[in-house]
Amino acid sequence: MADGNVRAGPAIRRLRKREKLSQAAMAGRLSISPSYLNLIERNQRPVSARVIMALVEQFDFDPRSIREDESIGGLDGLVRRFADERFVDLGIDREELDEFLATAPHAAAAFARLYDNVGPGGDPGDDPLAASRQEIERWRNHFADLDHAAEELADEMRLSRGDIGLALTERLRERHQLSVRILPQEVLPDSLSRLDLHARQVQLSEMLGPASRNFQLALQIAQLEKRDEIMAVAQGAQFKDEAARALFKRYLDGYFAAALLMPYGRFLRACEATGYDLPVLERRFSVSFEQLAHRLTTLQRVGQRGLPFFMVRLDRAGQFSKSFMGASTARFAGEDVSCPLWDAHRAFERGGELVVQYVSLADSSEVQGGWLTMMRSVEGSGAAGSARFVIAVGIEAVLASELAQARGLSLRSANAQPIGPGCARCHRESCPQRSLPPRGRKLQFDRMRRGTTPFEFGDP
Template sequence: MVDGALFAGPALRRLRRREGLSQSAMAARLAISPSYLNLIERNQRPVSARVIVQVADQFDFDPRLLREDETIGGVDGLARRLSDERFADLAIDRDELNEFLAAAPHAAAAFARLYDNAAPAALRDDPIIAVRREIERWRNHFADLDTAAEALADELRLSRGDTGAALTERLRERHQIAVRILPNDVLPDTLRRLDLHARQLQLNEMLDPASRTFQVAIQIAALEFRSAIANLAAAPQFADPSARGLFERHLTAYVAAALVMPYGRFLRACEGTGYDLAVLGRRFGVGFEQLAHRLTTLQRVGQRGLPFFMARIDRAGQVSKRYAGASGAAWLDGDASCPLWLAHRAFERTGELCVHPVLVDGAGGAPAHWLTMARTVNGRGGARFVVALGVEAHMAADIAAARGISLRAEDATRIGQGCARCHVPNCVQRSLPPHGAVLQFPALEQGVTPFRFGG
C-alpha cells in the first residue's frame, strides 16, 4: 500500500486460479488487457477502483479481501513483530517488509500468526494488548465514525460558536438531559455520571472547561452513535469481554474527538498553522492530550494529515497509552522507554513543550529519525503524566515545533527502546543488558557501563 494505492496481485492471482482462468480469460472478464492484469498480479501496478468494482461484480468477490495485509496491521504491524530482539541481527528494513507483504501476504500473515501464538498466554489474552492491536489494524482511523461525527458537527454549527454550549444544548433538546456541575465531595471518585432518573449529566467541578466539553461530547457519542460503535466493537470477536468494553470506550472517545475537532476543519487548521499545537488547542478548546489523540487519526483517503504517533508516560518511564496511527513507530511497542529521551525531563518543565529530534535504535538497519514533542498533562486525582508526539523528521520541516531546530540526523540524540530492547553500546544510562546479548567480561579493563556485550 503506497499513498493510498492498493497492490493486491497475489489475491487476484489466487482468485484467477480458483476460477480456473487464464490471464487472458480473466482480463476479458475484467475488461482490461492481459498485459495490464499481468502487471497487477506482479504488484507492478495498483488495482484501480474500476477493476475492484469489476472483480466484485464478475466473481461475487468481497473486495475487502484484497486488503490482506490489514489483518496483521500492514507494514507497521509486521515491523512491530520484527522489532523483537531475536531478529536484531537480520537488519530487516521497511523496504524488505513492503516487498514481503506485496509478494507473499499469506506467508507474512502466517509468520504474524506464529509470532503472536508464541507469546505467553497471559499476553495473548491480555485485553489491553488485544485492543491495541485492533486499533493498530485500523491505524486509529475509523472513517465511518469520522464522517458521521463531522456531519453532526456541521448540523450543530460547532465551528461558529461555543462548542460546549452547542453540545450541551444538543443534549437538552434531543435527549432531555441537562448538564449539572456538582461539587467534588459529591462526586469524589467520578468525572461524569449520567443520572437518568433526574435526566442529568453530572460533571465533577474539578474538570477544566475543555474537559467538561469533552465529557459532554462523550455522552452524545454514547447516545447517538451507540449502534455504529457496537457493530465495530463486535467485529473482532474478542475472546475477553473486557477487550470489547475497552474498544467501545476507545471508539466513543474517538467520536467525541471527531465532534469537537471535525475532520475537515481540523486538518485545514493543522495545515494552515503548521501544526502549531498551542494555536490548535486554543482554537478547538481542547487539552494537549485530547489534541495529541486526534493528531494520530488523520488518515482519511484523499485528505491525509501528517502521520503522528502519541504516547503517554509516567514518572517511572512506563508507557500507559500509545497510538502509532500510520506513523510506523514500532519502537513504542514496549513497556519502558529510553531515559535519554527528553520526554522524561518534561516532568521538570511543567507546561513547557519540549522538542527533541531523536535517532531511535531499532532491530537492525539504520536508526529511525524522528522529531518528538512532549509536555506535562494532569490526570485524574492529581496524577501527572507526559504526553509525547512524534513525526518522522523528513516530514517535519514545515511544522511550527521545528522552527529553529536542526533536523539533520547527525544533530539528533540517539536513543533506544528501553534498555532490555536496546543494543546501543557504551550507554552511560544503561540499567539492563539487552535480551539475547552475550555479555563480555574483559579482565584488564572496566567500561563506562557495567554491561559490555556482543551479538
C-alpha cells in the same frame, strides 16, 4: 519510497488478486510489460516512482501499504522478536530474516502477531487491554463511518460557531431533556461525570477543566445518540473476552466524542493551514493536548489524509499507558517502556511546556532520518491534582520540515539523539544509560578491562 529501490512484490501481487486481474491485464493498465510485472511481484525488480503513481491512479492503492512490514517494526522488529532466548540455538541471522520479510511479509506478520500474543514468557495472550489495542491498530485507528457521522452531527449543531460547551449543553437540554450541573468535589469524590436519569442531569466534577468538561458532554451525546453505530463496530470485532469488547466500545465512544469536537474536514484544514501548530489547534478547537494528540493519529480518510502521527502516554517510570500508531511506523513507541534518553522524561519537570526533540532509532533501518517528537506533561484525567503523565506525539522527520514546531530546528540526521526501545530490547552498544543487558545477546567479560557500561555483549 519512490527512490527506485523499493521492493513491493507481495503488496502488488495481493492488489492484483483483489482486483481479479491477470498479470497481463494489470501490466496493460500500468503500461508495463507482463514480464516486468512478474519480476516486480517476485521481488526481482524494484518498483519505480512511475509505476507507483500508475498504481495510485488506476487503483484504490495507498502507497504506504508498500511498507506494510513496518506494522511489525520492519526488519528490526523481526530481529528483536527472534532474539528471544527460545530461538537463539537456531542461529537465524539478520540476512535470513531480511529475506523472510521481503518474500513473505504476511507470514512474517503472522509470526509477529503470534509472538506478541503469546509473549516472551510463553503465557497466553488473553489480556483484554492488549486485545482491545490490537483491534484499534487493526483499524489503524481510523473509523470512517464514525468520523462521517460525527461530522454531520457537528454541522447540525453548528459547533464551529461560538462556545462549544454551550452548544453541547443546549443539545442535551433540547434533544434529551438533560441539564448540566457542576458539582463540588466532595459530592463526586471519585467520579469525573455521572448521568442521573432521575434528576435528568449530566453531573460534572468541578475539578474538570473546560476542555475536559466539553469532552465529557460530547461523550454523553455519543452514548445517547450514536449508540447503535458505535455498537455495530464493537460487535464486529473478534474477541475471546467480553471485557476486551467493553474496552473497545469505551474507546469508540471517546473516538466519536473527539471527532465531534474536531470534525474531520475542518480539523484537517486547520492542521494544514497552521502547519499542525499544536498550541494553536488546542485553542481553536477548545480541546486538551491529550485529546488533540489522539485526534492527530486518526487522519486517514481515503482521499483526504493527514500526516501520519503517533501518540503515546507515559508515566514517570517510562511505562506506556496509551499507545496509538495510526498510520505511523514508529513501532519503538509501542514497546513496554521507553528509552531514558528520550526527552519525554524531561517533560515532567517542564511544567506543561512543550518539549521538542529530534530522535533516531539507534542501529535501525526502520526509518532513515529519525523522528520529530513533541511532548508535554498533563493531568491524567483533566482534573486538578490527579496523576501526571506525559503525552508525546511524533512524526517522521522527512515529513516534518514544514511543521510549526520544526521551525528553527535542524533535521539533519547527524543532529538526532539516538534512542532505543527500552534497555532489554535495545542492542545499541556502548550506551552510558544502559541499565539492563539486551535479551538474546551473549554477555562478554574482560578481566583486563572495565568498560564504560555495566554490560558488554556480542552477537546473538
